[in-house]
Amino acid sequence: MKLRMLVMLCALILALGAGHAGAQDLQVGFVYVSPIGDAGWSYAHDQGRLFIDKMNGVTTAYVEAVPEGPDSERVMLNMARKNYDLIFATSFGYMDPMLKVAKKFPKITFMHCSGFKKAENMGNYFGRMYQARYLSGIVAGAMTKTNILGYAAAFPIPEVIRGINAFTLGAQSVNPDVQVRVVWTKTWYDPATEKEAAKSLLDVGADVIAQHQDSPGPQEAAQEKGVYSIGYNTDMSAFAPKSHLCAPVWNWGPFYAQIVEAVQKGTWESKAYWYGLENGIVDLSPMSDMVPAEVQTKVMTSKEKIKSGSMQVFTGPIRDQAGEEKIAAGKSASDETLLGMNWFVQGVIGTTQ
Amino acid sequence: MLSIRAYKRQEPLQWRSCLVFLGAVLLSLAISALLLQVHGKPALHGLRILFAGAFGSLWAIEDCLIKAIPIFLCSLGVAIAFRLQVWNIGAEGQFALGAIGATGVALAFPDLPGYGLLPLMAAAAFLLGGLWGLIPALLKLRMQANEIIVTLMMNYIAILILDYLVYGRWKDPQSFGFPMTPEFGPGAIVGKIGSTNLNWGLVVCLVTGVVVWVFFRFTRLGFEFRAAGENIRASRYAGLPYQRLVCLAMVLSGALAGWAGLLEASATINRLQPSIMVGYGYTAIVVAWLARLNPLTIGLASFLLAALRVGVENLQLDLQVPAAFGGIMEGLILLTVLAGGFFMEYGLKLRRTA
Numbered sequence: 001m002k003l004r005m006l007v008m009l010c011a012l013i014l015a016l017g018a019g020h021a022g023a024q025d026l027q028v029g030f031v032y033v034s035p036i037g038d039a040g041w042s043y044a045h046d047q048g049r050l051f052i053d054k055m056n057g058v059t060t061a062y063v064e065a066v067p068e069g070p071d072s073e074r075v076m077l078n079m080a081r082k083n084y085d086l087i088f089a090t091s092f093g094y095m096d097p098m099l100k101v102a103k104k105f106p107k108i109t110f111m112h113c114s115g116f117k118k119a120e121n122m123g124n125y126f127g128r129m130y131q132a133r134y135l136s137g138i139v140a141g142a143m144t145k146t147n148i149l150g151y152a153a154a155f156p157i158p159e160v161i162r163g164i165n166a167f168t169l170g171a172q173s174v175n176p177d178v179q180v181r182v183v184w185t186k187t188w189y190d191p192a193t194e195k196e197a198a199k200s201l202l203d204v205g206a207d208v209i210a211q212h213q214d215s216p217g218p219q220e221a222a223q224e225k226g227v228y229s230i231g232y233n234t235d236m237s238a239f240a241p242k243s244h245l246c247a248p249v250w251n252w253g254p255f256y257a258q259i260v261e262a263v264q265k266g267t268w269e270s271k272a273y274w275y276g277l278e279n280g281i282v283d284l285s286p287m288s289d290m291v292p293a294e295v296q297t298k299v300m301t302s303k304e305k306i307k308s309g310s311m312q313v314f315t316g317p318i319r320d321q322a323g324e325e326k327i328a329a330g331k332s333a334s335d336e337t338l339l340g341m342n343w344f345v346q347g348v349i350g351t352t353q
Numbered sequence: 354m355l356s357i358r359a360y361k362r363q364e365p366l367q368w369r370s371c372l373v374f375l376g377a378v379l380l381s382l383a384i385s386a387l388l389l390q391v392h393g394k395p396a397l398h399g400l401r402i403l404f405a406g407a408f409g410s411l412w413a414i415e416d417c418l419i420k421a422i423p424i425f426l427c428s429l430g431v432a433i434a435f436r437l438q439v440w441n442i443g444a445e446g447q448f449a450l451g452a453i454g455a456t457g458v459a460l461a462f463p464d465l466p467g468y469g470l471l472p473l474m475a476a477a478a479f480l481l482g483g484l485w486g487l488i489p490a491l492l493k494l495r496m497q498a499n500e501i502i503v504t505l506m507m508n509y510i511a512i513l514i515l516d517y518l519v520y521g522r523w524k525d526p527q528s529f530g531f532p533m534t535p536e537f538g539p540g541a542i543v544g545k546i547g548s549t550n551l552n553w554g555l556v557v558c559l560v561t562g563v564v565v566w567v568f569f570r571f572t573r574l575g576f577e578f579r580a581a582g583e584n585i586r587a588s589r590y591a592g593l594p595y596q597r598l599v600c601l602a603m604v605l606s607g608a609l610a611g612w613a614g615l616l617e618a619s620a621t622i623n624r625l626q627p628s629i630m631v632g633y634g635y636t637a638i639v640v641a642w643l644a645r646l647n648p649l650t651i652g653l654a655s656f657l658l659a660a661l662r663v664g665v666e667n668l669q670l671d672l673q674v675p676a677a678f679g680g681i682m683e684g685l686i687l688l689t690v691l692a693g694g695f696f697m698e699y700g701l702k703l704r705r706t707a
Contacts, residue, residue, distance in 0.1 A: 035675065035676055037675075062670075063669045063676075064676045065676035067631040068626075068628035069617075069621070069622050069626070069629060070420075070621040070622060073621075074416050074420070074663065075670075077412075077416075078666060081412070082670075093626070093628045096623075156520060157531050158529055158530040186516065339529050340530050341530070
């Protein structure tokens with residue numbers, strides 16, 4: 001009896017050992033700019049981390065609330081010195097620090113989110129969130145009665161400007177008279193400031209509030225005033241069930257899994273990974289029942305067109321606020337133009353300063 | 354019945370005050386360990402990871418020293434003002450202005466060699482940081498404006514000026530519209546010491562620390578500072594130039610924070626960008642109080658606080674504790690050390706009552 005147990009135990013240990021050696025053991029580190037409890041940007045990335053944490057032979061760890069600049073360089077160095085195999089840094093300001101660390105550790109794979117620099121062992125990645133923003137714009141444009149949409153925005157950088165423009169184009173596609181009012185908060189995550197910003201938009205008559213912020217503050221402001229809102233990052237309907245129409249959302253899990261697999265197999269290559277709706281990395285959260293069926297159908301039709309590539313969000317003629325033609329009729333904006341976008345389309349009220 | 358009574362000490366504690374400090378830190382570490390345990394993490398192992406992250410290797414100590422540089426300079430600055438009982442809460446803004454001054458020079462003369470450019474940058478950082486300290490000093494003296502409020506408000510103005518510049522005229526044309534200046538030329542970068550990761554800012558810290566210490570200890574002006582700080586009225590009766598002292602204190606205070614800004618921009622990120630502002634100006638106030646405004650202990654306290662922050666990152670990575678844990682530990686240490694101050698002045702006696 002005892003012997004049999006011993007044999008079984010040995011077999012079990014062997015099996016465990018074999019399973020362990022099967023896939024290449026990969027240690028993956030994540031650097032986040034805010035606490036993962038923010039229900040926004042970092043939370044969405046952490047959901048992606050949890051997704052790959054379940055994969056065979058993958059262990060993950062993260063450090064949250066890391067300031068951009070020298071602190072982030074130290075955090076990444078620490079991961080590298082501990083022989084992490086793959087490091088994801090999920091904020092724009094981590095770009096230069098990551099580049100420095102990547103040069104010192106050529107055997108480690110580095111992935112930087114939302115930037116534009118690369119090295120032999122460092123790639124960058126992002127999602128075409130503007131596609132989902134366009135879809136949310138259709139919803140907002142169809143639901144407004146005052147024809148004024150409010151947009152609480154973080155910083156005047158291309159990513160945010162691109163989103164505002166796409167949102168505006170989406171809204172204009174169903175409602176040509178619509179205008180989008182922009183307020184800059186100069187914060188990514190500050191619930192009080194972002195709520196105040198949304199209130200100032202409500203005061204000028206906006207009846208749909210959209211946001212490029214990581215806190216649900218603007219959602220709450222919209223619900224208190226009894227108007228509609230559009231979330232961001234994750235489905236924010238729990239914060240404002242009576243006003244939340246839909247939200248452009250991130251879905252990092254499958255993409256992270258794809259990168260992990262590539263690194264495990266040795267097929268990873270250094271490039272700019274920029275996927276859109278077709279990949280599922282960005283999406284529109286399920287629309288609320290408050291959105292009429294015909295609007296929902298319109299949104300789904302556009303979604304399919306963008307997915308299949310038969311429609312581009314930024315297709316000319318597109319004019320800037322001054323009326324100057326920025327994208328010629330029939331032409332689609334190149335990725336280069338999109339990445340450096342620093343002008344608003346016609347219909348946006350606000351400045352890019 | 355036994356009861357405990359506090360009595361005022363007749364003589365200072367001298368070297369035993371170190372024991373009080375140590376006891377306070379140990380108590381806060383013990384409470385932190387307890388919190389880890391409650392959180393379901395191995396407490397002792399956690400403390401070991403914390404220490405390994407801060408002191409466990411040469412590069413860890415280097416990291417702590419690098420992080421301590423801006424904290425030390427800002428803290429030394431606010432301590433000068435605090436000595437005079439002038440409450441400068443504006444190190445954050447003075448830090449920003451220093452970085453702006455240095456960057457302005459670096460961008461204006463990109464081709465100058467280091468020996469010409471760095472002194473110019475230092476002068477610009479000194480001037481702008483000092484100016485940002487002088488304005489509230491003048492407002493205080495001429496208009497009786499409360500310097501706490503004015504310096505605090507001027508922090509916001511400084512950060513907005515910084516934003517204006519990096520989002521506007523100083524924006525790197527090759528940055529795809531992201532807010533950052535172009536990278537500094539080689540002449541504008543404070544270099545590394547030998548083959549270490551440490552930069553020459555560390556030497557700046559050592560020198561300014563010693564100079565400030567000597568100033569307070571051995572010079573007449575330093576004595577006037579201390580005297581005026583002890584009792585403003587008495588010092589006025591004694592004919593000390595209180596107004597001039599306040600101005601000088603605020604200029605020096607701002608200038609030191611300005612140098613911290615210069616070093617952060619030049620030595621660690623090699624450009625100016627909004628993320629340079631991480632609150633060292635506010636941390637400095639905590640450090641200055643912990644160190645009781647003494648330049649030498651400020652050095653120690655800056656290093657220990659930097660070590661705590663570096664160590665907590667290691668703890669976060671290895672045990673996945675939330676980032677807030679670092680803030681809690683910092684708060685605990687501050688509370689216990691300040692509470693320990695009670696024992697510096699009072700002793701406890703056991704008494705038998707009838």
